[in-house]
Amino acid sequence: MHIDDLASRSGEWLRGVGPQSDIVMSSRIRLARNLADFPFIRRCNDIDRANIDSTVRERLSKDEILKDLTFIDVATLANLDRQFLVERQLISREHANSDGARAVAIDGEEQCSLMVNEEDHLRIQVMKSGFDLDGAWDHINDLDDRIESQLTYAFHEKMGYLTACPTNVGTGMRVSVLVHLPALVITNQIERVFRSLQKINLAVRGLYGEGTQAMGDFYQISNQITLGKSEKDLINQVGEVVPVVIDYERKARKFLIEEDQNELFDQVSRAYGMLQTARRISSEETMYLLSRVRMGINLGLIGDLQIPKINELFIQTQPAHLQKIRQAPLSTDERNVERANFLHQHLKVSDN
Amino acid sequence: MKCQKCNKSATFHITDLTGDGVLALHLCSDCAKHYLQPETESIEAPEITGVLSQQLKLEQTAEDLQTLDARECPICGISFYEFRQAGRLGCPHDYVFFGDELEPLLVSVHGSNEHTGKHPVRGAYDAQSQTELIRLRSEMKQAVSREDYEKAQSIRDQIRAIEGHRRQSPNEPS
Ligand SMILES: [Zn+2]
Numbered sequence: 001m002h003i004d005d006l007a008s009r010s011g012e013w014l015r016g017v018g019p020q021s022d023i024v025m026s027s028r029i030r031l032a033r034n035l036a037d038f039p040f041i042r043r044c045n046d047i048d049r050a051n052i053d054s055t056v057r058e059r060l061s062k063d064e065i066l067k068d069l070t071f072i073d074v075a076t077l078a079n080l081d082r083q084f085l086v087e088r089q090l091i092s093r094e095h096a097n098s099d100g101a102r103a104v105a106i107d108g109e110e111q112c113s114l115m116v117n118e119e120d121h122l123r124i125q126v127m128k129s130g131f132d133l134d135g136a137w138d139h140i141n142d143l144d145d146r147i148e149s150q151l152t153y154a155f156h157e158k159m160g161y162l163t164a165c166p167t168n169v170g171t172g173m174r175v176s177v178l179v180h181l182p183a184l185v186i187t188n189q190i191e192r193v194f195r196s197l198q199k200i201n202l203a204v205r206g207l208y209g210e211g212t213q214a215m216g217d218f219y220q221i222s223n224q225i226t227l228g229k230s231e232k233d234l235i236n237q238v239g240e241v242v243p244v245v246i247d248y249e250r251k252a253r254k255f256l257i258e259e260d261q262n263e264l265f266d267q268v269s270r271a272y273g274m275l276q277t278a279r280r281i282s283s284e285e286t287m288y289l290l291s292r293v294r295m296g297i298n299l300g301l302i303g304d305l306q307i308p309k310i311n312e313l314f315i316q317t318q319p320a321h322l323q324k325i326r327q328a329p330l331s332t333d334e335r336n337v338e339r340a341n342f343l344h345q346h347l348k349v350s351d352n
Numbered sequence: 353m354k355c356q357k358c359n360k361s362a363t364f365h366i367t368d369l370t371g372d373g374v375l376a377l378h379l380c381s382d383c384a385k386h387y388l389q390p391e392t393e394s395i396e397a398p399e400i401t402g403v404l405s406q407q408l409k410l411e412q413t414a415e416d417l418q419t420l421d422a423r424e425c426p427i428c429g430i431s432f433y434e435f436r437q438a439g440r441l442g443c444p445h446d447y448v449f450f451g452d453e454l455e456p457l458l459v460s461v462h463g464s465n466e467h468t469g470k471h472p473v474r475g476a477y478d479a480q481s482q483t484e485l486i487r488l489r490s491e492m493k494q495a496v497s498r499e500d501y502e503k504a505q506s507i508r509d510q511i512r513a514i515e516g517h518r519r520q521s522p523n524e525p526s
């Protein structure tokens with residue numbers, strides 16, 4: 001598998017299938033783990049980091065499932081390729097931008113990614129399309145067991161899995177569900193939803209970790225606490241609140257339709273038209289318009305487009321993806337023109 | 353023209369420089385105000401360094417803090433001062449070595465200081481050989497940088513012995 005092969009595909013979390021996939025894009029779980037016999041990353045020198053990297057590769061090659069993972073050396077990767085992996089959520093922005101020996105191992109479906117030498121020695125991540133936390137947990141729990149049978153984790157009887165930052169200690173687990181909430185944004189209810197989630201110790205971030213001005217109306221809901229509750233409890237905490245948020249979003253959509261269906265139809269159609277006809281367009285504006293169109297498809301206001309197609313456009317119009325697809329480095333201005341071309345091609349009226 | 357965020361008429365036309373070029377926004381006055389002054393309230397997890405400095409302010413005199421700051425982990429060498437500045441620990445042993453300071457921190461961040469979740473299937477290294485390996489590796493680094501290769505060699509043999517023992521008996525309870 002080569003990085004360039006990924007560009008034409010959408011990856012697991014954009015497949016647009018699975019439970020509640022009109023509102024829930026993906027379910028993701030990550031586990032932070034450290035090797036028992038190395039200092040944490042902050043106190044590692046180059047030799048330690050290289051040692052961790054090679055130890056992990058060597059040991060994982062002994063497991064019959066883990067041996068099929070593809071290791072990508074992030075340290076020697078071109079800037080554009082690193083950015084590309086960030087856009088696909090296979091590595092974190094921090095992992096892309098840090099220094100020293102580091103890697104990521106991914107599977108062919110892009111469901112699982114294993115960052116080596118991020119803030120912790122290992123960050124294991126599993127993503128599933130739609131609302132499927134149980135599926136994600138079964139998968140990652142098995143991966144974790146397999147890795148643990150090859151490597152010894154830093155673990156303390158009382159404090160659990162030991163992590164570089166005390167905010168991750170215990171389970172080392174972050175559960176997050178990526179939801180699309182355009183109607184709550186339009187009806188100005190999003191802040192209220194955020195505040196109620198914060199009160200029960202859940203965090204809300206944008207698609208790429210930004211704050212309340214999230215791109216494309218995508219939000220990640222995740223747990224804050226990692227210690228004192230079991231993995232199942234933490235999953236349930238997020239798992240119980242997501243259906244409530246879904247219900248709010250559905251009610252807001254219903255409200256928009258009942259209040260003024262023509263107005264909503266107008267907004268959605270204009271967004272669709274802009275995407276089809278623009279000659280230059282920024283990625284922010286694209287996300288904003290795609291979000292409206294996505295909601296329009298889900299509400300039956302647009303009939304000639306499918307959700308997986310829209311999901312694909314969300315990722316393929318990101319800056320690094322656009323450049324990978326065009327196989328050329330592009331300036332911001334050039335990207336805005338290329339992006340408009342790309343959208344024009346893929347949303348042509350004659351296509352249907 | 354209608355506001356892009358709600359249905360009112362747009363009276364503000366904002367152009368904003370973003371990472372990806374110029375963004376044109378057409379907003380009503382309410383949405384514009386919100387856009388220009390985003391919520392200051394943080395939605396992020398409490399920064400560990402902030403929680404820690406508050407805890408220390410309440411519990412320590414300046415003198416105590418100075419003594420505490422100077423304490424260094426015997427395994428990885430990180431000082432308490434470095435930890436509270438960076439918010440990141442240096443090695444697994446720090447959880448024990450700085451245990452008295454970490455315990456209230458864990459309680460205020462997580463509401464608990466006791467893990468109730470998953471355990472590794474195999475036994476872990478016993479605590480001593482775990483830290484011993486980290487300590488030996490750092491000693492070996494120092495020996496190499498002094499160009500004392502004889503010493504480095506003997507340390508490497510010790511490391512191999514500990515690792516070898518572990519590998520031969522992977523399921524031995526610790
Ligand atoms: Zn408005």
Ligand SMILES: [Zn+2]
Pocket residue numbers: 425426427428429430442443444445446
């Ligand atoms: Zn230490």
